[in-house]
Amino acid sequence: MTATDTARTTPARALTPDRRRRDVASTVFVSVLWACLLVAALFLFYVLITIVVSGVSRLDANLITQAPSTIRPATAGVQPAIVGTLLVVGVTALIALPLGIAAAIYLEEYADPRRWFNRAIELNVQNLAAVPSIIFGILVLAFVVRAPLNFGAVALSGSIALALLILPVVIIATRESLRAVPREIRDGSLAVGATRWQTVWRQLLPAAVPGIATGSILALSRAVGEAAPLILVGATTFITFTPDGLFSRYTVMPVQIFNFALQSREAFIPLTYAAILLLIVILLALNGTAIVLRNRFARRW
């Protein structure tokens, strides 16, 4: 034993070199990372605290039950904008989810990637996801609000604009969830004589639902916070009534906030912050739901 220990002293010494220089380098590196993180987090907290402090005085029942008013800002609320957001985003989901999921199923399960038009569609979908949202507003303004469809500046026009906006995101999220289902599951299903459609409907979609739901909710939460395209298709009006249908004039939360911010009177300031706070809460709730869905139902293959 002793002999062996002595014999191995020299190589063992190589394991304990002077570590100081290396330690300094890694400490500096970790400190820089921490500093970057701190800057981002501090800024975020500053914004959140400012909003809470400035808006908390108007975080009352009036905020969600009253209509906006230029005459009595102290008791005004954003009730029409809440209803408008729910209506517009709900219809957006009804349009975008079936279209997006169906398109993704086609691209992922049926399209032959060697055909040029399938590749063209794929390239376009990816590019559409990067198109600035106001472009979709202009598109809908030109084709839906005005001729040929001539719907006017109504809630349905807003839904169409948002649906077009999030469609590429839904398609990409759905395709990724479908792709995550292992090939063995497809093979196993087809090998017992299931058709492609049965395989999609009974195996792939159920397995992909958590991913599709997560991606869709995140896309919809983007739609909730979107103002630019809606400004072009009619959400600008300072309305004081609750929208009552698809062809009603409407406004949504971000546009309402924008309108409040334009007002010059002092009493609008807390109202604006309170409305922002409400929007943030809605978005956090949506994103939280997405995270919970992903953690609870996501499958590891």
Next chain:
Amino acid sequence: MVNPGKDQHMSPTSPPGTAQDTAGIHLAVGDRAPEQPRSAGAAMATENLHVYYGDFLAVRDVDLQFDDRRITALIGPSGCGKSTVLRCLNRMNDLVPGARVEGRVTYHGTDIYGPGVDEIEVRRRIGMVFQKPNPFPKSIYDNVAYGPRVTGAKDHLDDTVEQALRGAALWDEVKDKLKQNAYGLSGGQQQRLCIARAIATRPDVLLMDEPCSALDPIATSKIEDLMGELVQDFTIVIVTHNMQQAARVSHSTAFFTAQPDEHGDRVGTLVEFDRTLKIFEDPADKRTEDYISGKFG
């Protein structure tokens, strides 16, 4: 149906092989294969089979016969095209973009690539078990019931599931937990579940693509025993890397290798096809002899 004798055999009162498989591990595999009775000629055959992936010739000129209710083993080194040939037998290669088949693959004399043949119907008669156990993320019951459900055979589903699980020597292990998720089973149990799933649609032919390569020796031995039972009702074609396995379970063996063609591309080629005993004891081709004696591959 395709297999008139099977219903009787798979009835709950005479579970095939169940008692033996659960009483203990049956290690005495070996000469079971030659004892098998009756063969009504070829269930399937390939004639001049060439398989292309795009422009790449993967397998050339394969002529094989798969005798009814016999086990045929396809062996050979990696890349020799044995799995490709297997996947042609139930048109699973249709799913690979660019895959193309030339020549004939016949099922009881009918070309399964012929006009008017429905690949879905082909797969209902020619079942498949894969290399990696691939149960669906569903309950044990729903896994076995999947085939009958998608093929519309939903009557007496409970009986069908029980018979299939008994046929795969799994019933006694899972009968009290049919509603549990199949992912809770061990690897060997999952593979037998996949066999149960494959036989639940009452196919005629069972293709097995290296069914034991992901399993430990005990689970492998159970599957091999099971194959000895299944061959009474099914024609079995098995791809295996394990030469001992081919020697233990099969009646006939086809040896493939990858031969360079005139452009230097390696093309899967059938070297020798004969009774298993002949292949392993007196191979006609030097390449076969080298492979089975461990000189290459």
